[in-house]
Amino acid sequence: xxxxxxxxxxEPVADTLIEGLKRLEYRGYDSAGIATLEQGGIARICTVxxxxxxxxxxxxxxxxxxxxxxxxxxxxxxxxxxxNAHPHIAPGVAVVHNGIIENHRELRxxxxxxxxxxxxxxxxxxxxxxxxxxxxxxxKTMDALRKAGEDMKGAFAVAALTESEPDxxxxxxxxxxxxVGFGDKGAxxxxxxxxxxxxxxxxxxxxxxxxxxxxxxxxxxRNAQGEKVHRQIVTIDDTALTTGSDGYAHHxxxxxxxxxxxxxxxxxxxxxxxxxxxRLTFDFRRVTRITLIACGTSYLAASLARRWFxxxxxxxxxxxxxxxxxYEPLAPVQPGEIAIVISQSGETADTVGAxxxxxxRGIPVLGLVNQAGSTIAREADxxxxxxxxxxxxxxxxxxxxxxxxxxxRIVLAAAQRRGHSGVSILHSALVRVxxxxxxxxxxxxxxxxxxxxxxxxRSALFVGRGHLYPVALEGALKMxxxxxxxxxxxxxxxxxxxxxxxxxxxxxxxxxxxxxxxFEKCASNIREIAARGGRIVLVGxxxxxxxxxxxxxxALTVPHCPDFxxxxxxxxxxxxxxxxVAVQRGLDVDRPRNLAKSxxxx
Ligand code: AGP
Numbered sequence: 185x186x187x188x189x190x191x192x193x194x195e196p197v198a199d200t201l202i203e204g205l206k207r208l209e210y211r212g213y214d215s216a217g218i219a220t221l222e223q224g225g226i227a228r229i230c231t232v233x234x235x236x237x238x239x240x241x242x243x244x245x246x247x248x249x250x251x252x253x254x255x256x257x258x259x260x261x262x263x264x265x266x267x268n269a270h271p272h273i274a275p276g277v278a279v280v281h282n283g284i285i286e287n288h289r290e291l292r293x294x295x296x297x298x299x300x301x302x303x304x305x306x307x308x309x310x311x312x313x314x315x316x317x318x319x320x321x322x323x324k325t326m327d328a329l330r331k332a333g334e335d336m337k338g339a340f341a342v343a344a345l346t347e348s349e350p351d352x353x354x355x356x357x358x359x360x361x362x363x364v365g366f367g368d369k370g371a372x373x374x375x376x377x378x379x380x381x382x383x384x385x386x387x388x389x390x391x392x393x394x395x396x397x398x399x400x401x402x403x404x405x406r407n408a409q410g411e412k413v414h415r416q417i418v419t420i421d422d423t424a425l426t427t428g429s430d431g432y433a434h435h436x437x438x439x440x441x442x443x444x445x446x447x448x449x450x451x452x453x454x455x456x457x458x459x460x461x462x463r464l465t466f467d468f469r470r471v472t473r474i475t476l477i478a479c480g481t482s483y484l485a486a487s488l489a490r491r492w493f494x495x496x497x498x499x500x501x502x503x504x505x506x507x508x509x510x511y512e513p514l515a516p517v518q519p520g521e522i523a524i525v526i527s528q529s530g531e532t533a534d535t536v537g538a539x540x541x542x543x544x545r546g547i548p549v550l551g552l553v554n555q556a557g558s559t560i561a562r563e564a565d566x567x568x569x570x571x572x573x574x575x576x577x578x579x580x581x582x583x584x585x586x587x588x589x590x591x592x593r594i595v596l597a598a599a600q601r602r603g604h605s606g607v608s609i610l611h612s613a614l615v616r617v618x619x620x621x622x623x624x625x626x627x628x629x630x631x632x633x634x635x636x637x638x639x640x641x642r643s644a645l646f647v648g649r650g651h652l653y654p655v656a657l658e659g660a661l662k663m664x665x666x667x668x669x670x671x672x673x674x675x676x677x678x679x680x681x682x683x684x685x686x687x688x689x690x691x692x693x694x695x696x697x698x699x700x701x702x703f704e705k706c707a708s709n710i711r712e713i714a715a716r717g718g719r720i721v722l723v724g725x726x727x728x729x730x731x732x733x734x735x736x737x738x739a740l741t742v743p744h745c746p747d748f749x750x751x752x753x754x755x756x757x758x759x760x761x762x763x764x765v766a767v768q769r770g771l772d773v774d775r776p777r778n779l780a781k782s783x784x785x786x
Pocket of ligand 1: 479529535578781782
């Protein structure tokens with residue numbers, strides 16, 4: 185996902201624009217650029233690849249301007265290239281943009297007819313030309329930007345720099361996040377409020393339709409009607425963005441190892457039923473059905489929670505992939521129906537779109553979000569923060585485990601509210617999870633050994649049953665997105681219905697199996713695989729490893745624990761496995777190719 189960072193100060197800003205862009209690298213990108221206002225007008229420097237390349241280009245002839253805009257681009261329209269990198273320029277105007285302009289072709293044609301000359305293949309380049317056109321007709325920058333926004337269809341966050349107003353940055357937001365802030369050193373704006381650390385005392389999240397003018401004396405925020413407004417202040421948590429990976433080789437490894445503390449923080453913050461129920465706008469006693477909606481790894485957390493809600497709280501539940509839910513035919517809304525949307529970033533376009541559809545249908549929406557001040561955190565009817573802390577690695581690890589932990593607490597709170605028994609036993613199982621996760625982390629060398637043995641594999645299969653089936657899917661997703669090995673997850677009982685044809689001696693099969701009601705069934709599925717020469721890596725507790733020692737070529741032990749919490753604990757070795765395979769394959773594990781940390785486009 186693209187990143188925007190812009191600043192107006194009393195000293196040259198080029199270096200701090202680079203610093204700001206480095207704090208946004210985790211979002212995923214393939215080119216970067218800045219534009220500053222110099223004596224002779226707007227100066228633009230753009231490079232393909234990492235921000236370090238841009239830094240070198242800037243250092244070779246440092247701009248002196250004290251106002252500028254910067255951008256990291258995740259290509260949507262047009263390949264990664266210097267020409268397609270932002271900022272984009274028109275006479276007297278420079279612009280950076282995050283989002284997609286759906287009607288850009290029509291706008292481009294109209295602007296070309298008016299004499300615009302385009303250099304790039306991007307949708308974004310229409311914006312500076314629209315602004316320049318309106319300003320040529322006498323509009324001031326903010327009015328010109330607003331008029332451009334009225335003509336654009338789709339989501340955007342835009343920051344603009346103009347020669348005619350050399351002391352002011354102009355911004356407009358619709359659908360893509362933008363935070364603005366002010367401090368002793370001037371004003372700044374960024375796609376992520378945490379990137380404003382050191383440049384602003386506090387950050388304000390713009391809402392859809394908001395515009396902002398930033399100058400050395402302050403920030404002026406207006407709503408869509410042009411009225412001055414004060415927006416929600418969000419805390420700037422700069423720990424991960426400014427302190428790097430704290431001695432770990434990568435953010436992903438640090439975030440995997442932070443998980444015991446994250447779980448502990450969640451369990452102490454949401455330790456009582458009241459601390460959960462007090463945040464809700466609905467009463468679980470009256471809930472008849474729950475739809476859980478998310479994307480990617482968050483969707484897999486939703487898939488596990490579906491089972492928990494049905495089994496422990498006795499509530500009918502279903503899951504939906506957000507991008508499908510947005511457009512599929514839906515049954516009439518039932519009385520007592522609620523929805524839970526789950527998102528680390530709180531900005532995933534598909535999940536935001538699904539939330540909007542739910543709200544249009546009058547269904548109460550609970551948002552589980554990690555990023556404070558994000559769209560879902562602000563627009564859901566109620567929300568529960570995930571408390572995972574900033575997650576910088578593109579592959580979600582601690583946020584996933586935080587989602588599972590928060591969902592487990594919500595399920596227990598719902599069960600208690602509905603008078604179900606056995607809640608305290610399950611809660612005490614949850615309380616022991618941080619120690620169990622720490623034990624798995626101590627076993628990391630064993631995972632590194634297995635990683636060494638499978639890193640040349642061309643594909644890998646992950647199988648699990650019951651509560652461990654979503655974990656198998658998550659293990660496959662982690663492997664795919666960090667090591668680029670083709671990996672697929674299956675319900676263990678499903679393998680014999682086709683996928684078992686994939687089994688041969690070269691394909692590692694990671695089988696999740698721990699003591700529990702479905703162990704025997706899963707064990708026979710695993711034996712079916714072994715009978716066809718499958719190379720089985722067992723991930724399970726000691727009893728399971730003992731029972732299957734004759735068929736597992738390798739094994740990763742996890743602590744024995746109740747079935748309810750085993751999925752959380754069994755996720756950890758698969759996270760470590762994906763990490764170490766990727767590192768041993770020499771890949772950029774924090775920023776895998778083609779991926780973005782939050783996908784704010786459809
Ligand atoms: C997770 O490892 C992936 N990077 C991706 O699937 C992610 O979970 C998905 O894009 C949803 O993101 P969100 O939780 O921020 O909505």
